[in-house]
Amino acid sequence: MEKLSVGMIVLASLFYLNGCNSNQSKKKTDGFQYNDSTKLSDIEVTKSFIYLFPSPGDVLERFYEAEIPYLPEFLHDPDQADSYLTQQDKALNMGVYLADIAYTALFYRTTEAVEYLDAIQDLGGELNISSTAFESLIKRAKNNIGIRDSLVSLSNDVFYNMVDFLENSGQEHTVAVISFGAYIESMYLAVNSLETYEEGHPVIQQIRELKYPMENLMNQAESESDNEDVQAVLRYIDELSKIYSEIAEEKTTAKVTEPGVINLSKKKAQPLSENNFKDVKESAIAIRQKIVETN
Amino acid sequence: MKRIIIIILSIILFTPVLEAQRKSCRKFHLYAECNANPGPRFKYDGQSRSNIIGVGDQLIYNLVFYSSREYNLSFCTSEYFEPIHIQLIDAETEDVLYDNSEDEFRQVITMNVDFTQRIKILVEIKAESMTEEEKMEFLGCLGMMIQYKKS
Numbered sequence: 158m159e160k161l162s163v164g165m166i167v168l169a170s171l172f173y174l175n176g177c178n179s180n181q182s183k184k185k186t187d188g189f190q191y192n193d194s195t196k197l198s199d200i201e202v203t204k205s206f207i208y209l210f211p212s213p214g215d216v217l218e219r220f221y222e223a224e225i226p227y228l229p230e231f232l233h234d235p236d237q238a239d240s241y242l243t244q245q246d247k248a249l250n251m252g253v254y255l256a257d258i259a260y261t262a263l264f265y266r267t268t269e270a271v272e273y274l275d276a277i278q279d280l281g282g283e284l285n286i287s288s289t290a291f292e293s294l295i296k297r298a299k300n301n302i303g304i305r306d307s308l309v310s311l312s313n314d315v316f317y318n319m320v321d322f323l324e325n326s327g328q329e330h331t332v333a334v335i336s337f338g339a340y341i342e343s344m345y346l347a348v349n350s351l352e353t354y355e356e357g358h359p360v361i362q363q364i365r366e367l368k369y370p371m372e373n374l375m376n377q378a379e380s381e382s383d384n385e386d387v388q389a390v391l392r393y394i395d396e397l398s399k400i401y402s403e404i405a406e407e408k409t410t411a412k413v414t415e416p417g418v419i420n421l422s423k424k425k426a427q428p429l430s431e432n433n434f435k436d437v438k439e440s441a442i443a444i445r446q447k448i449v450e451t452n
Numbered sequence: 453m454k455r456i457i458i459i460i461l462s463i464i465l466f467t468p469v470l471e472a473q474r475k476s477c478r479k480f481h482l483y484a485e486c487n488a489n490p491g492p493r494f495k496y497d498g499q500s501r502s503n504i505i506g507v508g509d510q511l512i513y514n515l516v517f518y519s520s521r522e523y524n525l526s527f528c529t530s531e532y533f534e535p536i537h538i539q540l541i542d543a544e545t546e547d548v549l550y551d552n553s554e555d556e557f558r559q560v561i562t563m564n565v566d567f568t569q570r571i572k573i574l575v576e577i578k579a580e581s582m583t584e585e586e587k588m589e590f591l592g593c594l595g596m597m598i599q600y601k602k603s
Contacts, residue, residue: 204510209499211516219518317498325478366568369516372543373570376514409542409569411549417558419540419550421517422566 208377210370213252213339214259214313217346219366223359225350227264232257233342233449238276240451244284245386248331249448251280252338255316260346262308267298270308274298277315284331286322291315330384333377337390338448340374343367345445348438354431364437365429368401393444400436404429477504481595486528486559490599494524497598505529505577505594507587513573513596514543522603523563525573528595532586533577535559536594543570564603 233253241247258273278291298311316339323332344367351360375394381387407423414420429437480502481487499515517523527536535557540550549571552558557578575594579587 202508202510204512205503206512206514207501207503208514209501209516211518212498215498215518313498321478366518369568369570373514373516406544407567408545408547409549409567409571411540413550413555416555417560418562418564420564420566421549421569421571423569426567 206376206380208373208380210336210340210373210377212259212313212316213256213343214262214309214316216340216343216367216370217256217259217263218309219363220343220347220350220360221263223363225347225360227266228346228350229266229269231346231349232260232269235272235276237449237451238279241280244331245334245389246448247280247283248334248386249338249390251277251284251319252335252340253342253445253449254280255312255319255335256339256342256346258315259309259312259343262305262312265305265308267308270312271295271298274315277319281319285326285328286319291318294318330381330387333374333381333384334386334390337374337378337393340367340370341393341441341445341448344437344441348434348441351434354434356428356431361429361434364434365404365426367437368404371397371401396440396444397437400433400440403433477502477593480593481528481597484528484593484595486526486595486597488526488560490524490526491601493601494599495601497523497600500596500598502593502595504591505533505575506591507533507577507579507582509576511575511594513575515571515573515598517563517565517569517571518600519565519568520603521565521600523565524597524599525561525563526597526599527559527575528597529577530592532582532590533579533592533594535578535580537574537576537578539574541572541574543572 233250235254235257238250238254241250254273254276258270258277261267261269261273274291274295278288278295281291282288294311294315298308319335320332323329323335344364347360347364347367351358355361371394375391375398378387378391378394382391405427407426409421409423412420412422481500482502499513501513503511505511527538529536536552536559537557538550538552538559538561539548540561540563541548550561552561573596575596577592577594579590582590
């Protein structure tokens with residue numbers, strides 16, 4: 158009996174060690190959740206910070222609404238998907254292709270969108286993203302060729318499914334890298350849609366607004382900064398952050414107009430200057446070049 | 453000895469339950485009551501989320517809201533966890549812009565946004581109908597559904 162008990166304790170201790178890891182992962186329960194605990198009476202107060210940002214489809218839709226032209230020469234070649242060797246390059250270029258599929262979908266280029274979907278599926282396999290995250294979407298894409306809204310919503314679903322899969326399989330660092338790839342490709346397509354700076358142009362306003370998802374990306378990446386691939390991304394973000402930090406922010410004012418209805422406004426936002434635009438454009442082109450180049 | 457074994461076995465049994473519960477919360481916002489149709493032309497915002505939550509947990513979502521949009525924010529949880537306390541916070545200044553404890557703990561909020569900005573949403577459950585013991589014991593799902601249309 159005594160031997161049996163000792164055996165059970167050893168076995169249970171092994172499980173307990175596993176449980177410690179789970180407690181570690183409990184600190185990061187769903188997605189990007191980073192905890193800070195304090196004790197208040199008998200109940201422990203735990204603050205969890207979750208950094209979210211729009212999908213590449215949501216970001217590019219703003220540029221589409223600002224009437225950017227379709228410039229396919231700036232898209233990445235889907236045939237290069239199998240040229241990337243490291244996990245970092247694969248994840249960054251996965252992000253690039255996610256932005257490209259969103260861009261082609263917005264402009265109703267169905268054949269190109271399906272090519273990007275194939276490239277994403279190939280890279281997804283190499284990044285250990287379950288094929289079930291994409292299979293039904295590929296079927297849907299092929300069934301809905303010719304319907305623009307379906308294609309746009311599908312490109313968003315590809316992003317959401319992938320993020321959902323990675324967050325729930327403890328690969329938050331990969332989400333940070335892929336999201337940055339998608340972000341820089343969206344920025345690259347946007348800055349190349351304007352040859353010269355035009356004050357008050359809606360595209361200039363949208364490029365200024367890219368500051369906000371970048372700040373969430375930075376916070377998210379910092380939370381995963383012990384990962385080497387994320388450290389590389391942080392260096393890129395830091396470069397862009399220095400440019401955007403020159404743009405001052407106004408305080409937000411909130412007015413509750415009726416129960417449950419709030420209006421958020423600012424006095425006036427400082428616009429993106431010609432120098433800011435030049436710097437953002439140069440950085441976006443240089444970073445994107447480093448990401449897509451094959452060794 | 454018996455006591456130690458019981459404690460250790462409880463830990464073994466409890467850990468997978470937490471993991472299963474975490475997974476079962478994944479798409480809570482898509483199926484629970486917060487997935488109501490706020491009206492025509494509203495689109496799903498990919499920043500919508502579901503998380504596991506217990507009493508004492510504060511979830512602080514950092515989001516980007518775009519200008520010229522009307523957002524519908526809808527929060528849901530098990531009825532035992534209600535009311536849900538929600539604060540909208542300016543991410544730049546940390547000023548609290550809205551607190552639903554001053555607005556009958558509304559779980560559906562309409563937000564009109566003039567300028568694109570980062571907003572923090574702090575969410576916690578009050579679970580007023582639970583005893584102190586139950587508050588310590590139970591975990592559940594919290595869903596945040598975000599939909600928007602051009603304003």
